Amino acid sequence: MTLLPLAPDVLLGVALLFTAWRALYTQALFPAVVFFVAFGMLLALAWMRLQAPDVALAEAAIGAGLTGALLMAAVARLRGRDEDRP
């Protein structure tokens, strides 16, 4: 295995955990989705660190970009409704 310098990876890992945690446990939905998109963008960086540029591109374009757009559109539509009822 190649030994990568660890510091940036630790930082990225912490940031990933933080954004995922905020995306999953923030009360309001809109900031949760924003954190989710940030999570996706950071994940794209992680794919670069893992020597997987193809996955990074796919993650940025689809995982964060399009999924984010879908989620934003949905949240915009849900706005003003009871947050905890489907």
Place this chain on the structure above:
Amino acid sequence: MTGQALYAVLGCGLFCLGFHALVVAAHPLRRLLAVNVMGSSVFLVLVAGAAPGDPLPQALVITGIVVAVAATALGLNLLLRLAVPAAADEPADGEGGS
């Protein structure tokens, strides 16, 4: 620990975090987010767990990302149809479907 192993371990943690949110969350949109986080974590384990730079798991993950967006789109549409009664304009059918 190598950087790659770090990401594999991170994937394991994210998987459990996502699963926890899936179980405790009330809103279906949050559950979709949780499933997406779980998906990303599995992809991390796939790539970071294998040999460095192995193209095979990378291709698998690209497939997985596309499957995930398709499932998310379907889930969001179901969710919106439920949450926005004005849009769900067909009346509830009596045929056992109530």
Place this chain on the structure above:
Amino acid sequence: MKAFASAALALLLAGLAAVLAWTVTRPVTPGRDVPALIAGALDVSGVSHPVTAVLLNFRGYDTLLELVVLLIALAGVRCLAPLPPPRGSAPVGGVLRELASLLLPVLVLVAVYLLWAGATRPGGAFQGGALLAAAGILALLAGRDRFLWRLEHRLWPLACLGVAVFLAVAAGTLAAGGVLLGLPSAHAGTLILVIEGFALLSIAVTLVALFLGTGELEDRDP
């Protein structure tokens, strides 16, 4: 009781995370060097970029089924929320409109570039398709009604085109050589580019339509 249950769940998942972390850090000796095997077969795969070779040639069957997953999602969405006939979309501010006009051709160009690049370096139909879809969504937001109308009236032919071409190649290889997706190495590069080109278009159209499936509901907002 509820506090006990949530504590038990958290403990259980922490335990699971520990077991998983232990498992993924255990030393392994796979005994098969897959990257080397891929590098060895790259010459006859028709492309020089290994990830594209896996996606479109070695494991092309997976990719065919994955395109079908997109179609299924589209069918699932469309049978819930049929698109209304196009009306004037929500007008967006002039700045965004200008920006969209500027960005649109760039996005389309980058998408096509990604497709072409996939043969030799990172890129490919999925990433390119997503970018093209982004261009499409931008066009929608900028209020290009004609685009929406065209999309609506040719949705299924456009969305199915990628799978149809892939299926045709699959059936052709089966009929010609008796091997599903056994691409002859002399023509593999061309066939992959054809498959990817149509897949790119269908992926983009499907993704835009999936977006519309949710976004379209907004138009009905009182």
Place this chain on the structure above:
Amino acid sequence: MSDSVLLPLLVLWPLAGGLAALLAPRIVGLVLVAGTLGNLALGLFLAVTLPGGDPLAHDVGGWGAPLGIALRADGLSAILVLVTAFAAPWLALHASAAYAEPERRYFAGLFLLFLAALNGLFLAGDLFNLYVTLELLGLSAVALAALGGGPAALAASLRYLLATLTGSLAYLLGVALLYRAAGTLDLAQLAGQGTVLPGGAVAFALMVAGLLLKAAVFPLHFWLPPAHANATPPVSAALSGLAVKAPLYLVLRLWLSLYDGAWPLVAELLAALGAAGVLWCSLQAVLQARAKLLVAYSTVAQLGYLLVALALVPAAGLTAYGAFVVLLVSHVLAKAGLFLAVGNLARRARHDRIDGFERVVHHMPLSAGAIALAGVSLMGLPPSGGFSGKWLLLQAGIASGRWWLVAVVLLGGLLAAVYIFKLIEHTFGGSDRPEATALPRRMEWAALALAGSAVGLGFLGQPLLGLLGGVP
């Protein structure tokens, strides 16, 4: 051209059919007929080709493992492909009358793609390809469950979607661990390796947990009753009959081939879950007031028998393997027939409360007959397929020293008799009700044909076991 071409054709044909249905809504009826009957012809061809020789294999792309993907068929895959192919035309026949446009188009497209997913899953020889087929199956099933339904159906579909995605991801995490340890995804290359590879046990636990969730095995069945009970009848029949069998098949396949049926604890655990599911969910079925919910709980209960049979395969060998297959096939036929028949009753009555089905037998004798015939098989009365299966299961239980199984089978059968008679009592008895809308006859014939086949299967046990061959 070699016989192995059959395997890709079994995937390509329904795939092309699904595409045609989505592209050409005007000829949707024709596409459904051609798609399902062509699939049946291919399935029959596979069944007659197989027994003479070895299992068939097709190397997709000609690369061979670990680079490429293999399709494989042995007796078990062939039987599952065949029973799916046999049930499909009847479901399509029922659907051709049950739906109007535009639902018919989407049903046809999604149903044919659903068939392609099932065939692809039964024939896949690669762990990741199995994941893709699982997702194809799950998403098409969710889309079908939401088709033409009201809010209850949508809510149930959303829950179904989340459950099926979670199950797939747990499975995929297991696959990731196996790939990491072995450097291959090919089932044949991994054969017998599961217990040796580092992390193999963890991978097994993840894959099986995910698949049991997808199969709605007790106590992971929470999502199934609402999803199956609120869908439209042909979809309920397809989901309850076919969709939940696929993950169970995969559990059996992975456990036997990758892990050699290892760890006695696994067998005990699966058998206990199965037995508990039979008893608990049969009881739940008895308590339901809505007919479709009753039938849906009956599905979870019957899945329990399958799980017990599966658990006994390492100990009891071919007897338990045969029990699994005969029970599975007879449940596909009986449950599909029962759901269609109950759907017919509910459509005519415009509700599915059991106490509102009085004297239906006068107006819908074929559907009432279908309920009775399906009931015979579900209760396990001779000469039905359900009886043969339970008989084999009892033999397997006694051969492996599990006498408690006798009690479970007897009690489960008794409870099944109670819930079936609850249905029959109201359809055959009670006071006459005013005439309601008439139903196209083909909807009734489809139900009767499937339920009748479940009973007829009792006479076909031997050929079925012959096609099955030995334990893999």
